[in-house]
Amino acid sequence: MTKFYLYHADAFKKLKTIPDNSIDLILTDPPYNLSSYSTGNMKFSWRSDINNDLATWDRNFNPIDLKDDFVRILKPTGNIMAFCSYNLIGKWHETFDPLFDTFQFFVWHKTNPVPKFRKAGFLNSCELVVCMWNKGHVWNFGRQNEMHNFFESPICMGPERLKNPKHPTQKPILLLTHLLKIATNEGDTVLDPFMGVGSTGVAALQNKRNFIGIELEKDYFDAAQKRLKNILL
Template structure:
C-alpha cells in the first residue's frame, strides 16, 4: 500500500496504472487529472509528408491503439477519491459517450469542458474542419472543492495554444503533450494547496509540473519507460527551481 502521508512533494511510479491504483489508499486523492488514450489512431489515414514542412503526425502512437474502457476505472476512482475530490479527464469525441454512460450515475455531477486550441494543425487538404477542440469530462459530488474565480474565468471553455517553444519536449516527443496553462487552470479551480493530485497516464509529466508549481502534491504513473524517464528529469528540474529542497521519490 502506498503511504500517501509520506509524500511531501511527489511520487513517480513506472508500471501499469491498473495495478498501482490498487495500492492507493481509500479516500486519499483530492484531484484525478489525467489524459488517457483517445483511441483515435484506428481512424488515422496515415502521416502526411511534405517537402516544405515537417511531417504531420496522424498516427499518434502505438499506445493509442490499446482499447480504453472507462468502466474499468469506476471502482477504483470512487474508492480512492476523497469526499471533496474532483475528476477531470481529457478524452476524444469517440469516447465521451462511454465516460458519460458509466460515470454519470456514479457522481452527483457530470459535466464537460472544451479546450480550444488556438493554433491547431492546419488542414492541408482543406477537406474538413480543423481539429481545434478537445473535450474534458468532469465529475464530482456535493461538497467538492471548488475555487470559483472571476465569472469570466469559469466558463467550461478554455482557449490556449498547444505546446510550443521551450515547453514542448523535443525528446521524447509526446504527440499529445498538454499545455501547462490548461492544466494549471483546472488544478487551481479543483484543488487546494497541499492537496494530492493523481495522473495515472503521466506521459512526460506535465500534470506533475503544473501541480508542483501550484504547491500541490503529486502522484504520477507511467507505463512507457522513455516517457517515465523524461518525467523524472522534468519534475526534478521543476522542483529544483522552487525555493525548497528537492525531495525526490521515484519507484
C-alpha cells in the same frame, strides 16, 4: 514541502495499491482509442513532419475499467477531470454520471490546431475534458467570466514542447494549471495515472500541490521524472 511519487507501471494495476479516500484531484489524459483512425505522420517537402501518429498505446481503452478504483481512491471532497475524445464521451457519461452528483464537460480550444491541407472538413481544434464531483467538493470559483467551461490556448510548443522524447499529445501547462487551481488547494494531492511526459505533475508542483504519476512507457516516464526533479531543485 511539496512531494511527488512516480511509478513506471501499468495504471490499471498500480491504481489498486493507492489507498482509499486519498486523492483530491484525478487530472488525467488517458488513451483516446483513436489510433485506428491514424494514418501516421503527415510528410511535406517544404516543412518538418506534422505529428499525426497516434501511438500503439492508444487502443483498447474503456473508462469502465477505471470506475471502481477512481471512486474508491477519491476523497469525498475530490474532483475528477479527464481528457476525452469524441468517440468515448458516451462511455464516460454512461459509466460515471450515475456515480456522481454532477457530470459536466469542458472544452479546450486550440488556437493553432493542425491545418486541414485538403480543406475538406473542420479543423480538430477542440478537445473535451469530462469533469465530475459530489456535493461539498473543493471548487475555487473565480469571477463569472473565468468560469466558462471553455479555455483557449495554443497547443504545447516552443521550449515547453519536449524534443526527446516527443510525446504526440503533450498538454500545455497553462491549461492544466487553470484546471487544477479551480479544483484543488495548495498542499492537496493530484493523481495522473496516464501522465505521459508528466505535464500534470509540472503544473501541480509549480502550484504547490503534491503529485502522483503513473506511466507505462519507459521513455516518457524517464522524461517526466527529469522534468519534475528540475522543478524541486
